Amino acid sequence: MGLTTALLALAGASYVALPAGTLDSVLARDTDRKPTRIAAFALRETPVTRAEFKRFVDAHPPWQPGRVPTVFAGAGYLLQGLDDTAAPVTGVSWFAAQAYCESEGARLPTWYEWEYAAAADATRTDARQDPAWRARILGWYARPANGPLPVVGGDANVYGVRDLHGLVWEWVDDFNALLVNADSRSAADPDRLKFCGAGAIDLQDRQNYAVLMRVALLSSLGAADSTGTLGFRCAREVTR
């Protein structure tokens, strides 16, 4: 555990520092398909819990259900309730997640930052080519969301981050940058007028179904929406 991580831990929530690196993202960065550069950043070790979000809502009344404007949080907001447990909070909209992160001097991670952290397993920074790893993750997505969620604190990956897989979907800052065609089968034939610029994103790695499903879920949502299996964690800049 580096000095940066230790300092971040003092701030309350536990953040883990991730080093700068490159990532062959599933979302093509550009038509030249070069890997994406990720600057060093810090990521919360676990998703935000129900207990933590409850404290936030108690301290920030405008974010209570019934008081928050519908443009920031719609009908499903906190439908699963809040309590003092360490289960991940769900039923939070993108705006609510942003507000929480801002309250602790942080922000939501970008898609690339999230994907970069999530590519790792316990021993490798990039386990995505391992069919066994992919099958395990796909297995979670295939099971329906029944019953209450378990508490956070699963096994850590090689960076020390936990629960990126198998617990909840997570918001990212640029969820509305996932410019995929609503009908994913047309991706190879982008409607150029619909998305000025490069057209709809072509997904590079169509074998990585877990990521495809994540992109599908995030691109199906609006910023005021929430679901029973969608939570979040925060990210911070790393200053040296």
Next chain:
Amino acid sequence: MKRRLLLGSLALALASSAPTPALALPGDSIYQLDATLTDQRGQPVRLDAARGQPVLVSMFYTSCQFVCPMLIDAARDTEAALTEAQRRRVKVLLISFDPTRDTPDKLAAMARQRGLDASQWTLARTDAATVRKIAALLKFQYRALPDGEFNHSAELILLDAEGRIAARTANLAGADERLVGAVRRQLAVGQR
């Protein structure tokens, strides 16, 4: 009439402990976002500055070669379909996704180049986090590309006098009849 409205809003504000700055704003209004932008004159302008009037809003960036010029033309054509009196009561707000490069000077240059009158057209920029929030409210998608271009959806959106999304169109080839009709209806509502 306006005074009655103002008194009414104040009464409502006092009655509830509604969060500031959304005094009696409807819950689905984008003006719920407390944001201050900078316009092409370098002046601060609040997001809800045009509250009380219908507004045509969209997002763009000055270096955009392809669709953004069409966006401006579509907004102009929509206005051209209105009468002179109607046109004066509609504002156009264009917000940049590229705050790093779209300085007020750049915005002003664009306004000059396209002949956009500041009394009606506001070209604005703000910090990246607020841009992301505005895009989320307007349901705009955008993505920065490494060469400085952006990949983004292209729509013209009509906000009503209270900042709710009343209509939107992705048809930028000239004025969209339906959008023009929606503008006229909003203006008719305003006539008391």
Next chain:
Amino acid sequence: MLRRLLQLTAITTATLLPFTSHAAPELPVIQAQLTSPPLVPPPTGRKAPAKVVVELEVIEKDMPISEGVSYTFWTFGGTVPGSFIRVRQGDTVEFHLKNHPTSKMPHNIDLHGVTGPGGGAASSFTAPGHASQFTFKALNEGLYVYHCATAPVGMHVANGMYGLILVEPPEGLPKVDHEFYVMQGDFYTTGKYREKGQQPFDMEKAIAEQPTYVLFNGAEGALTGDRALTAKTGQTVRMFVGNGGPNLVSSFHVIGAIFDNVRFEGGSLAQKNVQTTLIPAGGAAIVDFKTRVPGSYVLVDHSIFRAFNKGALAILKVDGPEDKSIYSGKEVDSVYLGDRAAPNLNAVTTATTAAAAGTLTPKDQIAAGQQLFAGTCSVCHQANGAGLPGVFPPLAKSDWLGQDARRAIGVVLNGLSGKVKVNGKDYDSVMPPMNQLNDDEVANILTYVLNSWGNAGGSISADEVKQQRTKKPAATTQAAH
């Protein structure tokens, strides 16, 4: 003031709707009646187009796929296949797709009967806890598949997200007594066929196109036992048969029935007198036939290992009176000696047929007996009945037979051991019982013997043999020939 208020309300409502409705104002609005498989909604019975409102909900749920094996299915309307939708050509369909809040995944729908981008998929992408609406006109009649088209598409389809929509021709389909909804699908689990417990989806097997289960209506036994389809004899049956895939093509066949008509691929042309019809993955067919005789008619995919080793089997149980002129049931069970007897056994067949018809003559018996004698009796008693001196007694001109022919029946049935004197010579050997011969065969052989090699003649009937048999049941040891 009131007028202004009303105007205000009207204008506000109109402005809040982003686009005006596409339906012509005179169309009657009907709520579609959806059914769960294997039921089909009744014919629309309409003569003119209508606006039909369809509300379909997506639910992700665990259900049994086989006994003791459960699977997480993603369903339209809570079933696999999903609810059956029935509209008429020319209808305007207002489609509402709802995704239950407990769903983990977003879903959409592509209906093959829709003319438009993605078949509706582009306009129906729905997050959990949301609903989407889009409208389309049913331009073409036919039977069409619908399925989810969210990435990864193969997985959504493999998890059961498919169903059928019927667009009736304007004049409707001809009336039948029964309509059934059957849909085949292939399923991929990490465990083996019938391996118990909760089985997850296996992407590798799906890509390799190696299914674990191939099923009608989403589960083994979905249409068997007390869930079998039922009909009576003399009824017309129509089946709307779909194939959701995701991978396999179906060779659809109903054992014991011939399809009078097949609207192959769900289109407008019909082929007649079809035994097995191909249904493409993502395709459908309409088959109809008339039930005539009772029984269990098994629906299979005739790629037959799928039926018996992967579960592609369903039953239509038909009850009613038999009709022997169409199907008799088993008439004769006779021994067929194959290559053990003389190459030509025509006479045996003739005798068997004659016996069944009640027209058996001694001549038939002798001819049959002669063929049966060879290879069975001739081994010991020789083809000319001479026997083997000192070992096997002769049958030719036998005084022993001449004294009492009928006791030969007992010898053939029960064997004979101990001293016998035939034609002045003593024999003390063991003849084993001929258990492999039935009554007809014993009678025919003995009749032949009695009429050969200078014996006195006469005949033995199968009934006499039968009576002897009941008097003294034969031993169970088999003759070793």
